[in-house]
Amino acid sequence: MSEQVTHEAEHNRQHIRFRIPATLCINEHTFLTTDWSVSGLSIDEFPLHLGQESHISGHLIFNFGDYDFRVKVNVEKVRYDIESAHYAGRFSELSNQTVSLLHYLINAYLSGEVVTAGDLLAIAKQQQGVTKDLDKRLEVERTGAEAFIFNTKRFLGHVLYSAIIIGLLWFISFTIYNRAYVVESNKVDISYDEISLRSPSDGLFEFQLKPEQSKLKKGDIIATIKRVNGGVIAIESPCECDLSDVFSQTGVFVSQGEKLISLRPLDYKTSVTALIPLENVNKITTGDNAIVRFSDGHIIEAQVYTIQKHPEIPEQAIVSFQLMAPLSDKAADQLATVRIESF
Template sequence: MPEQVTHESEHYRQHVRFRIPTVLQLEGESFTLADWSVSGVAMEDFPEELGVKSILTGYLIFDFQSYDFRVAIEIEKVRFNKETKRWAGRFINVSKQSLSLIHYMINAYLSGEIVSVGDLLSVVGSESVLKKDLDKRLEIERSLFQNILYQSKRILGHIIYASIFVLLVWFSGYTIYANRYIVESKMAYVDRESIKLRAPDDGIVELKLSNTNPLVKKGDLIAVVRLVNGGVLGIESPCDCLLTEIFVKTGVFAAQGEVLFSISPPNTPIVIKAKIDFEDVSKISIGDPAMIQLLNGENMQAKVEGIIAGSVTELDITGAVPDFAVVELTTKESINIDNINSLATVYIETF
């Protein structure tokens, strides 16, 4: 049954038609093509059982008498008229290599270049021919604006990928650095060297502070202790100091030797004392920089001023000697007196 082949778009042709002896084999049935284009085919008297299918698979066969060349293809139905049996379809999912080969076969056939099987195999196996033809055929024409937009998107994509790569490298590097060279405290607090004022004997404490001013002068009466056996003993400030802590209230009983007040001379520096695992102490040196994070969220730069072994008097409930050392640090900025005795976190850089 002779088949009449036309361009896939009769009224608006977009591709040149070729009169090359070609056979289209679909679902086991063969159709001889007289003329066709690189985008698709159209046929009359097309079998209805094939025409109703959306996708057809098969081969595009170039017949060179003594040999033929087949290209696997998929065709998507564009239209099918059941009354006239007219069918049209377009090539889809054509691989780059197959597309390049089809273009070469057309050009070579029209120019008479292919004359034997050896010529065909030589051309098909030539990577340079395929790449040259493929690059030319797949090149997309763009306007100046489209080209600028396309290049901008490419550059933006490269920047995003590069940024992600840099962030990953930085994160990995910082993680390794932190694990090896940064020591974090087990516990830290703001401290100030102070004088502890204790109860001179058993009795009831009565505060004598006239106001809430933390400054006390030498000889000022801070409190009195009314003894159990009668009598009164006074507690005076031994210096011009800051009253940093009050541990009792009026009317509270205090045993002899119990700490009642903590005072510090005004020029006494405020320091950070951090408890560090013994296994990390060997990494730390005097002068190492550190970052202090106070409980209120404030961050400060600091440096290590001294390392003191854990005191054997600081036993835990099992009676074991502490497994930490105390590192003393000073800050570059001044610490508000209100932060004394507040907790902090210390990160010491040992690199």
């Protein structure tokens, strides 16, 4: 059995030398130590060019097989035998932490926690130690009811967590989609083809239609004006129309040119336009789908028909729409918003 510990008093030294496997690494070249202590080390077959240096720096390495334990050291030459290439040196400028680490390794070796295995070191297995399976988690034993409640709570927690994640992803996706592909406007104008009848002269207004009559033929007398100087002037329907609105009442004095009656031709056309910021024009094109929503909740699908710059407001654009369904008679009297989706 090879000698592992040598008391340095045999050689007039103050520290015990240990033959614990260790190597000195200098510039990626390693040298196996003959023995070492907390004060220094010795090496056989040490190169001449390094043995002649007064000071060398490197790492003292303790190899545990799967990992290395390294200590940075500065070594001052004590002697170097050229014939035998034996080198001896003392450690200099060791920090308190480094000395403590070396003492810790020595104490572990002396107590048997660290043993030699050829040129390697190994951790000794304690015979009376407790072996634990780290793959197994500590589980609390529960009764059937407790296990059911626990599993239910864990399941609900997973569901809540998943719902939160899905909600956040949906919100982020919805926000990105709206910013990139959706243009909205609440400045919507709805107008019809309309014919306005005005008073031909000053006089008293007399409405001639029955209350339930709204359909008119060309030439039907809608109202009369009794002139102040005498005489009656009839106001006739110029087309086959629907009576849209009457702006005066029988017996009321009206002035010449005053708007009295509004008619809507049977083949009238509806115009829906909206103002959008000019910076959003590049997001839409003709043919994009749109939704017109009225204040009473009524919704009509539409498509972008034309896009043009506003002649009076430079930062606005006028977008007209082609409706996919006819509007009700009351639609023009309601507030509306439009949503354009270009995706």
